[in-house]
Amino acid sequence: MISESSSNSNDKNSNLSEPTKIDGGANDDSDTFNGGADSSELSRRIFLKLAGVGIAAGVAGGCDSTFGGLKPSGGEGWLPAQYNVSGDFPVQVRGRIPIDPQNPSITRDNQKCILCGQCVEVCSKVEAVMHNYELPIIDDIPCICCGQCTLWCPTGAITEVDDSDLLMQAIENPDLHVVVQTAPSTRVALGEEFGLSVGTNVEAYQVSALKQLGFDKIFDTNFSADLTIMEEGTELVKRVKGEKKAPLPQLTSCCPGWVKYCEYFYPDLVPNLSSAKSPMTMMGAMIKTYYAKKSNIDPKKIFSVAIMPCTAKKFEAIRPEMNHSGIKNNDPSIRDIDLVLTTRELAKLIKRKGLDFLNLPPAKYDSLLSEYSGAGVIFGATGGVMEAAVRTAYHLLAGDPPKFLFNLEPVRGLAGVKEAKLNIPNVGGIKIAVVSGMHNTHKVLERVRENKSDWHFIEFMACPGGCISGGGQPRSAVPPSDSVRTARINALYSADEKATIRLSYENHEIKAIYKDYLGEPNGELAHELLHTHYGDRSKNLTAKNKKGSNKEK
Amino acid sequence: MSKGVLVNLTKCIGCGGCTVACKMYNNNKWIDKRAPASGENAQLADENWTIIKKFKLYKNGNTQVWRFVKNQCLHCQSPSCVSACFAKALQKKDNGAVVYFPDNCVGCRYCMLACPFKIPKFEWNKAMPVITKCVMCYGRMKENKAPACVSVCPESVMKFGDRDELLEEAKVIIKNNSMYVKHIYGEEEAGGTSWIYISDVPFEKIGFNTNVVKKPLPIYTSLYMKCTPIFGAIWVIVLTAFYFITKRRNVIKNESCELSYKKSVDECADNKLSQEANTVKSDDVFVNAGQKKRRK
Numbered sequence: 134m135i136s137e138s139s140s141n142s143n144d145k146n147s148n149l150s151e152p153t154k155i156d157g158g159a160n161d162d163s164d165t166f167n168g169g170a171d172s173s174e175l176s177r178r179i180f181l182k183l184a185g186v187g188i189a190a191g192v193a194g195g196c197d198s199t200f201g202g203l204k205p206s207g208g209e210g211w212l213p214a215q216y217n218v219s220g221d222f223p224v225q226v227r228g229r230i231p232i233d234p235q236n237p238s239i240t241r242d243n244q245k246c247i248l249c250g251q252c253v254e255v256c257s258k259v260e261a262v263m264h265n266y267e268l269p270i271i272d273d274i275p276c277i278c279c280g281q282c283t284l285w286c287p288t289g290a291i292t293e294v295d296d297s298d299l300l301m302q303a304i305e306n307p308d309l310h311v312v313v314q315t316a317p318s319t320r321v322a323l324g325e326e327f328g329l330s331v332g333t334n335v336e337a338y339q340v341s342a343l344k345q346l347g348f349d350k351i352f353d354t355n356f357s358a359d360l361t362i363m364e365e366g367t368e369l370v371k372r373v374k375g376e377k378k379a380p381l382p383q384l385t386s387c388c389p390g391w392v393k394y395c396e397y398f399y400p401d402l403v404p405n406l407s408s409a410k411s412p413m414t415m416m417g418a419m420i421k422t423y424y425a426k427k428s429n430i431d432p433k434k435i436f437s438v439a440i441m442p443c444t445a446k447k448f449e450a451i452r453p454e455m456n457h458s459g460i461k462n463n464d465p466s467i468r469d470i471d472l473v474l475t476t477r478e479l480a481k482l483i484k485r486k487g488l489d490f491l492n493l494p495p496a497k498y499d500s501l502l503s504e505y506s507g508a509g510v511i512f513g514a515t516g517g518v519m520e521a522a523v524r525t526a527y528h529l530l531a532g533d534p535p536k537f538l539f540n541l542e543p544v545r546g547l548a549g550v551k552e553a554k555l556n557i558p559n560v561g562g563i564k565i566a567v568v569s570g571m572h573n574t575h576k577v578l579e580r581v582r583e584n585k586s587d588w589h590f591i592e593f594m595a596c597p598g599g600c601i602s603g604g605g606q607p608r609s610a611v612p613p614s615d616s617v618r619t620a621r622i623n624a625l626y627s628a629d630e631k632a633t634i635r636l637s638y639e640n641h642e643i644k645a646i647y648k649d650y651l652g653e654p655n656g657e658l659a660h661e662l663l664h665t666h667y668g669d670r671s672k673n674l675t676a677k678n679k680k681g682s683n684k685e686k
Numbered sequence: 687m688s689k690g691v692l693v694n695l696t697k698c699i700g701c702g703g704c705t706v707a708c709k710m711y712n713n714n715k716w717i718d719k720r721a722p723a724s725g726e727n728a729q730l731a732d733e734n735w736t737i738i739k740k741f742k743l744y745k746n747g748n749t750q751v752w753r754f755v756k757n758q759c760l761h762c763q764s765p766s767c768v769s770a771c772f773a774k775a776l777q778k779k780d781n782g783a784v785v786y787f788p789d790n791c792v793g794c795r796y797c798m799l800a801c802p803f804k805i806p807k808f809e810w811n812k813a814m815p816v817i818t819k820c821v822m823c824y825g826r827m828k829e830n831k832a833p834a835c836v837s838v839c840p841e842s843v844m845k846f847g848d849r850d851e852l853l854e855e856a857k858v859i860i861k862n863n864s865m866y867v868k869h870i871y872g873e874e875e876a877g878g879t880s881w882i883y884i885s886d887v888p889f890e891k892i893g894f895n896t897n898v899v900k901k902p903l904p905i906y907t908s909l910y911m912k913c914t915p916i917f918g919a920i921w922v923i924v925l926t927a928f929y930f931i932t933k934r935r936n937v938i939k940n941e942s943c944e945l946s947y948k949k950s951v952d953e954c955a956d957n958k959l960s961q962e963a964n965t966v967k968s969d970d971v972f973v974n975a976g977q978k979k980r981r982k
Binding site: 203204205206207209211212216218221224227231232234244246247248250263264268269270272273 | 695696697698699700701702703705706707709710711712713714716718723725735742749750751752753785786787788789790816818819820821823824825826829830831834837838839840841847886
């Protein structure tokens with residue numbers, strides 16, 4: 134039996150290894166096949182011959198693909214339509230922005246990127262960063278951290294750096310006293326995440342949600358916006374009067390995206406920047422000095438969080454110079470702000486915790502650092518800082534401001550560059566300008582550079598429309614539409630109109646903080662805690678406009 | 687007409703869009719944990735046909751600069767992988783692309799050893815692995831489209847075109863701008879490559895193999911490897927000759943046996959009988975042994 138099976142396999146092998154023989158015996162094959170059919174019995178010989186024919190056909194089929202339809206590897210995926218052009222036609226909208234893995238503000242999920250090119254559009258044409266520096270790059274991927282790309286990205290590949298886990302760790306840490314502040318713009322946008330119509334003011338619900346999340350104290354950045362106005366307005370008056378030796382025009386410094394942009398592209402105008410810090414970092418400094426002293430808490434144990442409409446605030450919080458409260462407390466490792474969360478992150482956190490946002494009991498901010506004037510609340514809109522500052526500056530120069538300053542139409546609205554001239558008794562004409570969207574800076578700042586301007590004060594906001602359309606705000610239409618911006622802006626202005634106090638210097642808590650702690654605006658302690666200086670990033674990139682202006686000279 | 691790509695490394699800002707385009711068009715997976723496609727730890731892998739590698743280096747003494755280098759198959763003019771591949775799985779096409787046909791591949795990985803730039807990668811973690819490498823988007827090239835990575839670049843780092851024209855263009859660029867290193871990588875390396883690079887920092891500092899010979903690598907083996915068919919043919923003739931000689935010798939032996947049969951039938955018959963008896967004996971032994979085994 135064993136010998137039989139071995140001979141069988143030998144036969145098979147010989148047939149398999151010599152398929153060419155089959156063709157030669159094709160005639161015999163048909164004969165024997167018929168014979169086989171007659172006897173209605175498949176002989177071993179016929180079976181092996183058929184198997185041989187089958188294998189030969191299979192090999193021949195394989196050969197066909199070898200010589201005809203052989204498929205090269207790759208090419209099984211897709212590319213967006215704009216790239217599928219033949220020849221040398223240039224692709225207009227293409228690629229994506231570079232993002233440093235170390236970027237504190239924005240990050241990108243490569244797997245979601247579809248190379249639609251929208252981030253490049255907004256970065257180069259709206260914010261004038263990408264394509265606005267010479268190549269090769271030096272040792273930095275220039276980014277002003279504004280986060281507009283997170284709003285333009287259609288697939289949500291680009292997002293803010295999510296720090297919500299760090300926040301929850303801090304809240305769950307019993308040793309830490311977690312204090313939070315909320316920016317003017319978050320209250321008119323957060324509701325969108327919960328189905329409310331655009332521009333709904335959800336201030337009271339936001340405070341309630343923050344309380345539910347476990348924050349120990351909730352303060353309002355509107356308060357420190359008033360504080361900023363006191364400092365910045367006083368500084369402006371001093372510059373105009375010549376009491377402070379700093380160049381005019383004074384440029385606002387509350388927008389960290391703009392400040393970084395200025396350091397990159399207009400380092401020669403950094404002295405023009407107001408030395409007053411932004412409302413967020415002012416509040417941070419006040420929390421760890423004034424509030425810590427008042428409520429007798431060790432500043433080291435305070436964890437200061439800011440809910441901002443902005444991704445650049447994440448960058449501002451880690452700027453090395455933002456530790457004035459630390460220096461004051463003799464421990465430079467204490468930061469003014471420990472963590473910044475965007476509006477979107479707050480919304481995510483509220484949803485994660487399962488809070489029924491719309492049915493929360495309305496709540497109020499904690500006192501001490503929360504009262505605000507109408508001037509503070511309009512900080513979130515483009516032109517708002519200017520309007521607020523002008524009200525206070527008028528007061529400082531000539532007494533009570535006239536009625537039109539409470540509705541300064543020329544600086545309101547979504548235009549990229551706005552100008553106005555005010556006649557102030559005893560001083561004369563004050564010229565102001567408002568810029569939003571960094572691509573508009575060139576029109577204004579090239580004139581400033583050439584000393585052809587007669588502006589006294591210019592407000593800059595990196596995001597078109599101001600903070601209400603900041604890079605950390607809820608995503609709306611892609612790209613964000615002006616109707617959404619307008620609705621949010623109107624919500625802020627109506628909050629200003631409804632406010633009983635509309636002037637920063639009338640804010641009771643502001644009066645109290647100067648009386649109890651800071652002394653006077655631009656005083657010694659105010660300078661120590663509320664003012665800073667900015668640097669020069671021009672060695673990290675070669676600005677294109679810089680080269681152009683040199684050529685003109 | 688041989689196509690090529692000119693890569694101007696000074697323009698790269700490291701967005702990594704090319705790596706995304708490559709993965710999108712070729713349907714490759716993201717394997718960032720094993721091998722990131724961009725960044726300082728970027729490395730070519732079975733799913734990463736192109737990468738953007740970040741280098742931090744010092745230029746002119748103290749100024750630190752960042753440079754991003756795009757790696758992918760250079761598509762040699764005389765590719766050694768193609769000469770090493772006996773299955774015709776790798777083929778150099780007229781348009782310059784070195785194309786891989788997985789259906790032909792036998793998985794010997796000779797191409798991986800042959801490539802001076804270590805481009806072909808093997809799918810080590812697959813059950814039925816094949817080689818993978820950049821094929822210069824052969825499907826797009828056939829439709830006169832630039833490779834995916836080239837067409838998506840927002841800074842126009844890469845330019846797709848006729849290789850000879852690109853070479854002339856590169857020469858003009860490095861001649862007119864003192865910033866550039868006076869060398870075009872890929873002009874002569876390994877006998878010239880379809881992808882050519884210009885840079886403002888020395889190539890050896892940004893991960894390029896500058897020790898590659900200038901001669902086309904297949905030259906070294908083609909001298910004797912081209913004799914393979916002749917050698918084969920001669921070998922067939924020699925073996926056939928041996929076969930016939932042996933066959934004839936056996937025939938002569940049998941004939942002599944048959945001739946002598948008539949002379950001494952008895953003698954021969956005795957011999958045959960004794961032989962048969964022997965074989966029968968041995969069969970008996972074998973069968974008996976088998977039966978014994980079964981009984982056990």
